[in-house]
Amino acid sequence: MFLFVMKLDAVTPMKTSDSLGFRRWQSRLCQWRPLRCFGRRLLEDDRGATAVYVVLGLTVMIAAMGTGLDAGRAYIVKSRLSSALDAAALAGGLTMFDATRDDDIRKYFRVNFPDGFMGATVTGPSITVDEANETVFLRATANVSTAVMQVMGYDSITVVAETEVTRKMKALDLVLSMDISGSMSETAPGSNQSRLAAAKVAAKDLIKILYGSTDTKDLLKIGLVPWNAKVNVMVEGQAYVHGDRRSEAVAAFTNPENGQNQTVVWYANNSPVPLLFEPPPGWKGCVFNRYKNSDGDTNDADTHEGPTTVNGVSWPGWAPSYPGTYPAAGDPLSLLLGGEPVNNWYNNWDIRGRCGLAPSGSDCVACPSVGITPLQNSRGAITSAVETLSAGGNTNIPAGLAWAWEVLTPAAPFSEAVANPTYDRDQAIVLLTDGINCPNYGDGYKRVFGSCNSNSARDKMDARLRKLAANIKEQGILVYAIQFVDSDADQIALMKDIATAPEAPFYYYAPTGDALKSAFREIANHLSELRLSK
Structure with missing residues (x-):
């Protein structure tokens, strides 16, 4: 084993006398070379170094804070600018095909981004x-x-914002159910045009919004059901030819109108609606509401869809409203179905307005001259149908709503709607009326509830309407209800009840023509879907 030993010399401290000598020598050196001595002292002296770092740090920090402040203001401006553009683009989408579109865009932009906001200058x-x-x-x-x-x-700092809105509409089947009773010929408040003229303008505006710049849309279908006391179920534009009527065999049933056994229903050449009786020469196209006025409403089909059976009572069709004759004693069908008024004199008596259902009165109302426009996808066709409307007769809202339902759904008699589509589709009815239910002779209910001036009669018709609307809404169909001009509180409550919801966009009270147009526009925009695409 080897052992290595290292010897360390002890460090001898400098004596005080030696230290003093060194300082004297250093002092004499500084006298000879002052700059060198100053530099040495500067390097060796660390007093005040912290202040230098503080100054440098504060300078950087203040610059960063200032930059952050300016950048933060720019960010706020950009955020506000983007929000204002989004609001303006959505407003433009709602009025895309209107002459006021660009003005609306600028107005909404300025409201949401006021001039001088945070000192920004906008282009x-x-x-x-x-x-x-x-x-x-x-x-x-x-x-x-x-x-x-x-x-x-x-x-x-310059900030830029962009946005894009795309107007999309999923598949839509829509039926306009429009009141064309006599009161619609009166002047609309706040204008020099009739209520019907104002309704035509509003309806055509809705059509324009939905179709946009196109004449047809594959996934958009619109139909029209005009109505007064009854509904003309002929297809609009197709003439009735009595010689072309036909019968069709069906399962044996008891005709609920006359109690007779029957194995056929009838069809006119210009309507898909099955009839419980042979349509006569001169038939105007109207039918009754399928209401027996017996056993409560347990066997009535006025609130049901299509050919149906209600509690064992078969309703494979509708009873046609026959032309008026006078006197009617020898014509049992006229007494049962004579709902069309006579338009002439008899033995020097003025019997105009009388009908088989009211041979001694003069309050029978004529069937509308305009028939039903089934669901179709032509903008021109539905616009022309609206243009042909004319006013006259009483008000039977249940008939107008019921036939809108028939036209909207794919089941017979009208079957233009696609059954069980593989795509998403909305089904909607826009119901417009300017008055209250007004039962009368020759109407769709054959005046079984009483006269128009009876509150009890109106209440009974209102009850039928509420039940009908409930059945329609159970199918997921959207019901938009518009009360025009008439401000009767009970009627407003009724219209709110039958609408999908008792407020906009499903219910509107429109006291003027301008308000009516606004209501139709809001409904059209509700049926269209706007989305921000960028």
Whole structure:
């Protein structure tokens, strides 16, 4: 084993006398070379070093805070700019095909981004509209003056915002159910046109919004059901030819109108509606409401859809309203079905307005001259159908709503709607009336509830309407109800009850023609879907 031993010399401390000598020598050296001595002392002296670092740090921190302040203001401006563009684009989408579209866009933009907001100077919005693809594209820039960054040579920050809204509509089947009773010929408040003329303008505006710039849309179908005391179930534009009527065998049933056994129903050449009786020469196209007025409402089909059986009572069709004859004693069908008024004189008596159901009165009302327009996808066809409407007769709201339901659904008699579509589809009815239910001779209910001036009679018709509307809404069908001009509180409550919801966009009270147009526009926009696509 080897052992290595290292010897360390002890460090001898400098004596005080030696230290003093060194300092004297150093002092004499500084006299000879002052700059060198000053540099040495400066390097060796660390007093005040912290202050230097603090100054440098504060400078950087203040610059960063100032930059953050300016950037934060720019961010706020950009956020507000983007929100304003979104609001303006949505407003433009709602009025895409109106002459006021660009003005609406600018108005909504200025409301949401007021002039001088945070000192920003705005350019735009620029507006680009693609009507074919139904898009609205907006772009705007804003210059924001800087506060601190000016020191670094940046006087302002420019922010840019863009947005695009696309107007989309999923498949829609829509039926316009329009009151054309006599009161619709009266002048609409606040205008010099009739109520019906105002309704036509509003309906055509809705059609324009839904179709946009196109003449047809594959997934959009609109039908029209005009009504007064009854509904003309002929297809509009097709003439009735008595010689072309036909019968069709069905399962044996007891005709609920006359109690007779029967194995056939009848069809006119211009209507898909099955009839319980042979349509006579001169038939105007109207039918009754399928209400027996017996056993409560346990066997009535006025609130049911299509050919049906209600508690064992078969209703494979509807009873046609026969032309009026006078006197009617020798014509049992006229006494049972004679709902059309006589339009001539008899033995020097003025018997106009009389009918088989009211041979001694003069309050029978004529069937509407305009028939039903089934669901179809032509903008021109539905617009023309609206144009042909004319006013006259009493008010039977249940008939108008019931036939709108028949037209809307794919089951017979009208079957233009697609059954069980593989795509998403809305089904909707827009119901417009300017009055209250008014039963009378020759109406769809054969005046079984009483006269128009009877509150009890109106209450009974209102009850039928409520039950009918409930059945329709159970199928998921949207019901938009518009009360025009008439401000009767009970009627307003009724219309709210039959609508999908008792407030906009499903219920509207429109006291004037302008309010009616606004209601139709809001409904159209509700049926269209706007989405921000950028």
